[in-house]
Amino acid sequence: MDRRTLLGTLAAGAVGAGLHAKGLGPGATDAKPTENPLADYAARAFDFGTGLPGLGKELLAEHLALYKGYVSRTNALLRDTLAAEREGKAGPAVQELRRRLGFEFSGMRLHELYFEALSASAATPSASHPLHQAIAATWGSFDAWWAAFRATCTMTGIGWGVLLKDPATGRLMNAWFQDHENAVAVGAQALLVVDVWEHAYVRDYGATGRAKYVDAVKSLIDWRVVEKRF
Template sequence: MPATQVKPYEAQTYNLQLDGISAEQLETHYALYKGYVTNTNTLNDKLSELREAGKVGTPEYNEIRRRLAFEYDGIRLHEYYFENMIGNGGAAPTSGKLAEALKEYFGSVDAWVADFKATGAMRGIGWAVLYQDPITGRLQNFWITDHENGHPAGFTPILVMDVWEHAYVGDYKATERGKYIEAFFRNINWKVVESRLK
């Protein structure tokens, strides 16, 4: 591997068995995630080739550089998403570090749940993400449309929910996002989510 080439990224393996999200739906979603890994590696290789050829700053180089953020964030957001799920995760916690933080910034756990679900139900494709501000510790829900746009700089993702249609149209109609969101909430791995808090 040339000195300027980036080490290839390796797709993670997930073996989830979820309530309300079928194995077939998950297999389709995993395949899409692996596509982001493949595309990221391909783009990194192409950037290395262009650097070696002295073509940094060319239109081709610049467009590949722009595309890389979309593909790479597609990897990371999916990994957060798959990692923050477990079959039959149970209800949102009412005590502990996460519950106390949600109460502090949303007034109650139920108020946060309602806000997060409403964020995920917004029209359009994207992600609903609960973030923690690294400076203040504040928790906030954000809507992220494209993978690389809208992330608050330096914030830590605490809970990530994919609401692009590829996450649920195998199990639900495009108009049934609310049913998918309810299924997602039945499968949240609250221990993993709480472990992301600083």
């Protein structure tokens, strides 16, 4: 067992009575901080019923279970790291907790962004929306952007394809997030994320089927959600 897996297992085991705070994930409409800033994060409820077109029920059930694991480990790591800091500890074990927290927290948040924008009755892009005007101004057309975004999602590696907006300038860019927390453009806002870890598609598309999976996800993107993030 490697160090990352070991620490993840230890952190999961540290979870106490469970998740009891209101969900704080992005996209929860008008979400506000809880009265208790130290409350645990709660796994958000995503109901995909019998599956989505192109994504089977079993695949989605497994994926949602993995997401809940990220939530549990995030809560455990936050508690363990804060407890160590309150005791004045700063050694290698605490440093590794901090490194792991970036991985688990980002994994939790990216999955929420991903699942929230998937729908069997997805709305198509609105050509008059400022987001699509910005896409056309940046890439020349929606189709040109999608070709570049698809190429991002099918890069060799483990991670996420992401459409970002820089709030400071309004600039759009396609990005690749390695794992969950590496190569992140600091301060940029994620508008659309597509999970391209193997667990997101192998059950339905096989180890070499990532491109087909990305094509299937395209028709499931609810642009009402993505446009609201813009």
